[in-house]
Amino acid sequence: MARQVNPEVLPMPLPVLVRLVNDWGDAPRAVAGKRDDAYPDMPAFRAESAEYWEGFGRLSPGDFTRVANLIRPVFESDSGIECAARLNELMAQARISPEFGADEWTVREVWSAPRQEQLLASAALALIGQFRTDPDAGRLGICMAHDCAGVYVDQSPAARRHYCSLTCQNRSRARTYRARRREPAAS
Numbered sequence: 001m002a003r004q005v006n007p008e009v010l011p012m013p014l015p016v017l018v019r020l021v022n023d024w025g026d027a028p029r030a031v032a033g034k035r036d037d038a039y040p041d042m043p044a045f046r047a048e049s050a051e052y053w054e055g056f057g058r059l060s061p062g063d064f065t066r067v068a069n070l071i072r073p074v075f076e077s078d079s080g081i082e083c084a085a086r087l088n089e090l091m092a093q094a095r096i097s098p099e100f101g102a103d104e105w106t107v108r109e110v111w112s113a114p115r116q117e118q119l120l121a122s123a124a125l126a127l128i129g130q131f132r133t134d135p136d137a138g139r140l141g142i143c144m145a146h147d148c149a150g151v152y153v154d155q156s157p158a159a160r161r162h163y164c165s166l167t168c169q170n171r172s173r174a175r176t177y178r179a180r181r182r183e184p185a186a187s
């Protein structure tokens, strides 16, 4: 490898990013009424994607919450322009930059960031990967369920996802059904 000043950043798997934002972010916890609840068990969470987390040292719930709160606004964007602006801010904050690396004769693109910003940079890189696959900013969204502010990445072919989980989708449907039943019969 060519000499690099900063360590290489690898993209956070998207499901890990979504869980991190929803389970450690201040807004989703507050909206779900879980502000004072304990955070999920971090070692168990990291064990689920052990290979990815190998490159990271000790991380505190505070580290997760900081990154969750910085990433979430990208999902709240009202337009592609706003989304791009927020991604650019994120890139600047994580001080992430592309470089060339090489093994013998194989030259490849690598992304690097200072060690203290590895987690944020890795999360940003997950979104870069998502927009490479699909440039539609509407694929990132916030759950429509009334007591949930979870984020989601819509990877459905029809792009009609509105909920962070099946649980929220089913809860919302049941709620709509109950509300309809409570309405008085047509007069």
Ligand SMILES: [Zn+2]
Pocket: 143, 144, 145, 148, 149, 150, 163, 164, 165, 168
């Ligand atoms: Zn939800």
